[in-house]
Amino acid sequence: MGLSIEGGCLCGAVRYRATAPPVSRSICHCRSCRRASGARSVAWSTFHVNNLVFTRGMPVRYRSSPEVMRTFCGVCGTQLSYRHDEDVDSIDITTATLDAPEQFPPTKEIWIEHKLPWERANEAMRHYPRTSTG
Amino acid sequence: MPDQPIFEGGCLCGEVRYRATAEPLRGVICHCAMCRRHSGAPALAFVHFPLDAFQWLGTMPSWFQSSSNAARGFCSRCGSTLAMREDVLADRVQVCVGTLDEPSRVRIDDHVWTRSRVSWFDTRDDLPRFERSSTAVASLAEHGQ
Numbered sequence: 200m201g202l203s204i205e206g207g208c209l210c211g212a213v214r215y216r217a218t219a220p221p222v223s224r225s226i227c228h229c230r231s232c233r234r235a236s237g238a239r240s241v242a243w244s245t246f247h248v249n250n251l252v253f254t255r256g257m258p259v260r261y262r263s264s265p266e267v268m269r270t271f272c273g274v275c276g277t278q279l280s281y282r283h284d285e286d287v288d289s290i291d292i293t294t295a296t297l298d299a300p301e302q303f304p305p306t307k308e309i310w311i312e313h314k315l316p317w318e319r320a321n322e323a324m325r326h327y328p329r330t331s332t333g
Numbered sequence: 334m335p336d337q338p339i340f341e342g343g344c345l346c347g348e349v350r351y352r353a354t355a356e357p358l359r360g361v362i363c364h365c366a367m368c369r370r371h372s373g374a375p376a377l378a379f380v381h382f383p384l385d386a387f388q389w390l391g392t393m394p395s396w397f398q399s400s401s402n403a404a405r406g407f408c409s410r411c412g413s414t415l416a417m418r419e420d421v422l423a424d425r426v427q428v429c430v431g432t433l434d435e436p437s438r439v440r441i442d443d444h445v446w447t448r449s450r451v452s453w454f455d456t457r458d459d460l461p462r463f464e465r466s467s468t469a470v471a472s473l474a475e476h477g478q
Contacts, residue, residue: 209370209399226375233436234345237414237429238374242454261411263345271412275397276405278373278412293373295451300369304453316437319457 206297207255208277214255215279215292217246224294224303225331226324229310231263235271236278239318242294243281244303251290307331340382342433344413348392351415351428355386358425360439362456365446371405372414375454378430379417380439387426 204221207214221244232241258270258279266284271277281291294300307325308314320326340357343350357380368377394406394415406416417427430436443461 209367209405210397231345233431235411235413235431236372236374236377237431238372238377239431239436241372241374259412261346263411269345269412271407273409273412275371275399276395276407276409276412276414277371278414295369295373295375300375301452317441317458321455321457 204297204299205254206292208258208272208275208279208296210272210275210277212256212274213253213258213272213277213279215251215253217251217292219247219250221246221292221303222289223307223331224305226305226308226321227310228308228312228314228318230313231267232281232310233313233315235263235269236293239315240308241278242300242303242305243291244294244297245289245291248282248288248290251292340433340435340438342428343390344394344408344411344415344432346408346411346413348410349394349408349413349415350390351388352390353382353387353426353428355383357382357439360430360441362441362444362460363446364444364450364454366449367399368446369449369451371399372429374431375451376444376456377414378441379427380430380433381422381425381427384424384426387428 204217259273395409396404402420
């Protein structure tokens with residue numbers, strides 16, 4: 200009863216809560232995620248959209264491609280979420296903004312096509328050249 | 334004369350751009366909790382450019398004062414995580430490697446703050462690892478949590 204997975208941005212202006220575990224967990228190597236995070240790759244936890252609520256503040260939205268909406272904290276800039284218009288049931292949350300990211304290890308790596316040559320993929324995970332559903 | 338190196342980069346939406354005209358002083362992968370939270374990524378890689386060989390082009394990033402002696406730069410339009418400034422490293426700009434146009438051109442020297450590393454994320458390379466800040470930098474008070 201009352202499962203609660205919480206997280207938020209670096210400054211605390213935006214907080215969120217999930218009431219069910221993520222349905223999938225991945226590391227994305229795509230160029231857009233790299234550019235937005237500044238990191239080499241980004242870990243995402245995918246939740247059913249009905250199980251995820253913002254409990255404090257609202258993130259700023261940025262449409263990074265015609266069908267993709269990313270959000271971030273307008274105060275500190277933390278990258279928070281990703282939604283694709285064709286996947287209306289899902290919202291991806293940056294795993295590193297969860298308060299307990301160690302509890303949500305990724306199981307797959309996607310967009311290996313864009314991976315930096317000096318970042319090694321983890322052989323224990325499933326790998327996909329692009330998305331894992333396409 | 335050797336050609337002057339040029340490194341350019343910017344945010345996802347293109348609002349903030351930058352150019353460096355020197356080789357990076359250093360490259361580092363930081364595993365600290367603040368870098369992780371700010372980027373949303375398991376670890377954040379930086380290269381350090383000398384301040385006098387670095388310029389922002391067009392719109393300036395927004396700066397969030399993340400501790401008493403450090404600020405983190407991001408694009409206010411798309412939120413891209415761009416850079417960090419620290420009082421103890423006032424001679425340089427720390428640029429997030431993922432925002433470089435050609436991130437594969439730069440070299441990473443070591444890992445820092447591995448004591449904060451998220452357990453499932455390990456890059457499995459042979460680079461030196463430091464539990465806290467690197468011995469290459471005297472004092473990085475930003476990460477002292």
